[in-house]
Amino acid sequence: AGAPDGTPAPIVGAGAAVPLPALARQSAARGLGGLEWAVGIPGSVGGAVRMNAGGHGGDIAACIESATVFDLRTGRSGVRGPDDLALGYRTSAVGPDDVVVGARLRCAAVDPDRARSELDAVVAWRRENQPGGQNAGSVFANPSGPAGPSGEEPGAGALIDGLGLKGHRLGTAHVSEVHANFIVADPDGSADDVAELIDFLADRVLAATGTRLRVEVRRVGFGAGDG
Ligand SMILES: Cc1cc2nc3c(=O)[nH]c(=O)nc-3n(C[C@H](O)[C@H](O)[C@H](O)COP(=O)(O)OP(=O)(O)OC[C@H]3O[C@@H](n4cnc5c(N)ncnc54)[C@H](O)[C@@H]3O)c2cc1C
Missing domain, CATH: 3.90.78.10 (UDP-N-acetylenolpyruvoylglucosamine reductase, C-terminal domain)
Incomplete structure (x- = not known):
């Protein structure tokens, strides 16, 4: 989904090794919102796709456009969309022979200051409750x-x-x-x-x-x- 005026949603491309907190912070600093929920999750983009990581009302399923997956059985990589990834509640169709090498995530244009406040709120909530x-x-x-x-x-x-x-x-x-x-x-x-x-x-x-x-x-x- 894009903006109400039909402008396509901005996409963030991230390698599988990118830590989720860095992804959330760097995207927000560039005015790319929608990934703030990920700031407190100490995992990687690849693991997050496999697990459909989420929290605070967001998850990978809600924002993923596609993931590039290397298949260890065939030695080939391919791009998989949401249907192929079959992301459920902390589950996906990414199997033990699949290596996620990167993902494209849909964002929304936001005011970086507002996004930073949201990041701070997520971090504060986790410190207090976990x-x-x-x-x-x-x-x-x-x-x-x-x-x-x-x-x-x-x-x-x-x-x-x-x-x-x-x-x-x-x-x-x-x-x-x-x-x-x-x-x-x-x-x-x-x-x-x-x-x-x-x-x-x-x-x-x-x-x-x-x-x-x-x-x-x-x-x-x-x-x-x-x-
Ligand atoms: C303190 C703490 C808080 C957490 N909070 C949350 C939370 O709020 N929400 C949430 O969803 N999770 C949470 N997690 C769990 C975890 O951090 C996430 O699921 C994270 O996305 C997993 O990523 P990882 O890189 O750590 O993967 P790992 O934990 O190392 O692996 C998880 C699974 O993914 C597979 N995997 C890892 N990388 C890849 C790859 N590149 N390609 C294919 N498969 C891969 C592994 O084989 C394994 O089956 C939390 C964990 C901790 C320690």
Whole structure:
């Protein structure tokens, strides 16, 4: 979609390795808005396409024009549009043999000062509502879909919190006191403890509420649960 007068939306092209916070800030500084939601997500453009990263009411699906994907099976790269990418809530059709090498994202012309205020608001919200320390972001997808702009909808964190599990510790990992959908690992923490705590929380929520939580983080090196 472009401007109401029919002017096409400006496009930002970014390589897959570009960090999302840099993408959001550099676009906003040039008067290219619509990516402010990404400023607090510590990931890359490539990972964001694969995961359909999002927050604060925005996500990759809402702004992607196309992605260039290198197929490890064929050794060829091609341009994929939104239909091929099939972006869902933290899911996509980008598979384990696909390497996203870049993306073209639709923006909207904005006043850079206004965009900067929006960036500041997103950063402030995250500082207040999400933990620091060693964590992998939201552990579980929210059962009812993405949270809205202020993230106030009850989600996976509320279900875990409702069982009194904030602060619950398993070895070197514990459920954040700030937000129950985050697991914080000790500085010398082990991935096994984090993985065990994830399974424990999913089991407890299933037993208590009947809700089967979907793990949002991608686990590597754990066999069947790898994603
Ligand atoms: C503190 C914290 C907060 C977070 N907040 C959010 C949030 O608000 N919203 C959100 O959506 N996510 C959030 N995340 C999760 C994560 O940062 C995002 O999903 C991010 O977009 C993933 O990018 P990455 O480069 O870190 O990918 P990784 O986490 O390294 O990988 C994620 C998946 O993408 C694949 N992948 C990575 N790069 C490519 C590529 N170039 N081509 C193909 N596949 C690739 C990996 O194989 C893996 O399956 C958060 C994480 C942390 C640690």
